[in-house]
Amino acid sequence: MGFQTLPRGGKGDYPWWLVALCVSAVVLAAVIFFNGIYAQVFLTVANGIGVTIFVTLVAFCLATLLGLGIALLGLSDSNALRQISRFYIEVIRGIPMLVLLFYIAFVGAPGFVAAYNWLITPLTRAGLAEPLLVRDFSLMWRAIMALTIGYSAFIAEIFRAGIQSVDKGQIEASKALGLSRVQRFRLVVFPQAIRVIFPPLSNDFVAMVKDSSLVSVLGVADITQMGKVYASGSFRFFETYSIVAYIYLILTIGLSLMLRSFEKRMRRKTER
Numbered sequence: 001m002g003f004q005t006l007p008r009g010g011k012g013d014y015p016w017w018l019v020a021l022c023v024s025a026v027v028l029a030a031v032i033f034f035n036g037i038y039a040q041v042f043l044t045v046a047n048g049i050g051v052t053i054f055v056t057l058v059a060f061c062l063a064t065l066l067g068l069g070i071a072l073l074g075l076s077d078s079n080a081l082r083q084i085s086r087f088y089i090e091v092i093r094g095i096p097m098l099v100l101l102f103y104i105a106f107v108g109a110p111g112f113v114a115a116y117n118w119l120i121t122p123l124t125r126a127g128l129a130e131p132l133l134v135r136d137f138s139l140m141w142r143a144i145m146a147l148t149i150g151y152s153a154f155i156a157e158i159f160r161a162g163i164q165s166v167d168k169g170q171i172e173a174s175k176a177l178g179l180s181r182v183q184r185f186r187l188v189v190f191p192q193a194i195r196v197i198f199p200p201l202s203n204d205f206v207a208m209v210k211d212s213s214l215v216s217v218l219g220v221a222d223i224t225q226m227g228k229v230y231a232s233g234s235f236r237f238f239e240t241y242s243i244v245a246y247i248y249l250i251l252t253i254g255l256s257l258m259l260r261s262f263e264k265r266m267r268r269k270t271e272r
Helices: 016-034 036-074 079-093 097-119 121-125 139-164 168-176 181-218 223-234 237-271
Strands: none
Touching (some): 016 036, 036 139, 036 181, 036 223, 036 237, 097 121, 097 139, 139 181, 181 223, 181 237, 223 237
């Protein structure tokens, strides 16, 4: 007797996992609303939501632009540029994000300030500019730069794979039509590559929401840092980190559903 395999991912599959998540979210919301301790924890931790969203959006936008540039270098006709691109990607991908965060914050930032002050030495001596201090480079922006550099290597590989997935015959046809390199990329390559690029790129966006919690090690007042401060003062670790996890789940799952819906609409438009 053989085993009957059930269809997976079909149109008839009902998202019971989403129902379970929604029910759990409603139950936890009720607990927060009616329980004074959880309500106090939530109000305290929620003060870091704005910082988390700001860090994620700015870092992801910068990482996307930098990653696209690195990917284009890797696809250029120059062997030197391709080698530089590959060197950057392999080095950055091999460094843990937390180590990169510390390195940018406590090595890269002071080095940048020292180089900047050296460049403006003539202006400083003439009284036309003031030297920059390390403390003028805020910890939040150091964290943003670390996330930007760390994620740009992964995003560069996403762009490279998407661009290389475009049929070469179409690129040759666009060359025959007399389109420039920029026109070929804008009109032929990128509109087709985005269908391959968008799903993994959206996954990296959701991952960055979670990895933004690493900025708390620098004292940046995000969700995790606010929870850490509250828990260390009240010793209510269970309640505090349950709320922290709950907020991150709401952000990441809500964002995942939005991006998945947008991906489906984009797919329908391209199939028409």
